[in-house]
Amino acid sequence: MVEMQDEFETLDDWFIESLKTYKDLHVFQLEHPTQVIEWTSGKTVCVAGYSSSKNEILELRLPLKLFADENKGLCAERDFKVVHGGFTEGPTRCLKHVPGTRCVVTNDGQNTDLQVWDLGGDDSDVIRRTGSVKGGNVSETGSRIAAPPSTPPQVLHGARSSSVQLTQLISGQTLYKLETSSDKPLSSLQFVSDSVFLASCSDGSVYVADARTSAAPQRLPPPTPSDESGVWWTDTSVAPQQADCKLVRLSSSGRAVVSDWRSLGGVVCQAQLDIQTRPHELKDVTVSWAPTLDGYISVSGRCLHTLMQI
Incomplete structure (x- = not known):
């Protein structure tokens, strides 16, 4: 009970501090909590709930105020607006x-099957x-x-490094399979x-693979010294026009390591986050x-809520 209270206090402190970061802050209340948010166009996002029962899946239009360069106070629409919606079982x-x-693909976190959804168009909401x-x-x-x-x-989908495959949505044909000798759980897949x-x-560890060839993937080993008892989370920033291809790996001990995924080895920079309770999953x-x-990287989840510069 004390640990839960400390976590709520940490969340409150993070929320108050985060308010200072933004010029405009818009809040949209969902019936159920969501773990996912995904751009579907330049002005719309898709969200969905994750309770055990039926959940909403919604496409929301961002407030017009966010896109106004001048006279924002004159914008009539200041809230998120539901443009398409449905339910997941x-x-x-x-x-x-x-x-x-106009498709999104989802997974329920309970098995590796995927669900394919049509977001609808002008003739249907x-x-x-x-x-x-x-x-x-x-x-x-x-x-x-x-x-x-x-x-x-x-x-591209999979739960472990040994089960990654590229599937064509229209035919269901498997176009590529990642051939590795390891069977580690995946933290992310990114093109x-x-x-x-x-x-x-x-x-x-990170595998770099080309779906056009049958060549073995290259393997970027874990940062050294390794955190063998912990978990690593990963995200990639890709901006070829700026020759910027950064990979950030964050360990459950709070260590953030930035590398260039094109150079399999070496560290560009690193930082240490201050965490009170170590996440494990x-x-x-x-x-x-x-x-x-x-x-800048953003970190959110259990016991970690921060925006930090690397």
């Missing part, structure tokens, strides 16, 4: 929009489930999902081009590069 732990389509993709194996943490930026509709992707593992924490603040 269970929780949604992972959600990915397929670029160039209903989000409907249109299909499914069979997963590769059994997992208690669910499947990670990624989609290439500009190809025919495809999804860095239409064909090259990173499969990041919970032990801090992949679902406990999310780490991501801030999209508009150069060199």
Whole structure:
């Protein structure tokens, strides 16, 4: 009980401090908590609940006030607006929009099967489930999902390094399988081009693979000294026009290590987060590069809530 109270106090402190970071802060209240938020266009995002029962899946239009350069106070719409919506029979732990389509792919965190959803269009405001993709194996943490930026509709998915596969959505055909000798749980899957992707593992290792070839993937080992008893979370920042391809790995001990994924070895920089209670599971924490603040990462989840510069 004391530990829970301390955690709530930490959350309150983080929230108050975070208010100082933003010029505009907009809050949209959902009926159930959500772990996922995904851009579906320049002005819309998709969210979904993760309670054990039926949940909403919603596409929301961001407040018009966010896009006004001047006279923001004159904008009539200052709140998020539901433009499309539907229901899922269970929780949604992972959600990915397929670029160039009106589809999102979800996973419930209980097995590796995927659900495919049509977000609807101008003629309908209903989000409907249109299909499914069979997963590769059994997992208690669910499947990670990624989609290439500009190809025919495809999804990369898997729960462990040994079960990663690229599937064509229209036909269900398996286009590629990652061949590795390890069977580590995945912390993330991310494309860095239409064909090259990173499969990041919970032990801090990262596989760099090209889905166009049958060549063995390259392996980026865990940072040294390794944190063998902990878990690592990963995110990648890709900006080829700036020759910026940074990979951040965060350990459960609070150590953040930044590398260039194109150079398999070496550390660009690192930092140490101050954490009170050490998280132990992949679902406990999310780490991501801030999209508009150069060199900043955001960390959220159990016992960790911060925006920090690396």
